[in-house]
Amino acid sequence: METIIFLAINIGVCYLIAxxxxxxxxxxxxxxxxxxxxxxxxxxxxxxLSSKLETNIL
Structure with missing residues (x-):
């Protein structure tokens, strides 16, 4: 049971980073x-550390 909770939290944090x-x-x-x-x-x-994308606003 604890493994499922840990996995759900890990995937949630990975989603926020993504x-x-x-x-x-x-x-x-x-x-x-x-x-x-x-x-x-x-x-x-x-x-x-990855560079930000440039946005061109016209």
Missing amino acids: KSGEKRKIGFGWSFFISLFLSPIVGGIITL
């Missing part, structure tokens, strides 16, 4: 993948 990666060069998918398979801490650091 949402922050949407507006970065790394993207949602890679942020989620790295966070899920390495760790959310490593995934968060890599996501934050």
Whole structure:
């Protein structure tokens, strides 16, 4: 039972990190993948180190 709760929390944290990666060069998918398979801490650091996408407002 504790494993399921831990897994749900881990996936939730990975999702939040991936949402922050949407507006970065790394993207949602890679942020989620790295966070899920390495760790959310490593995934968060890599996501934050990725450069932001440029937005052209006309």
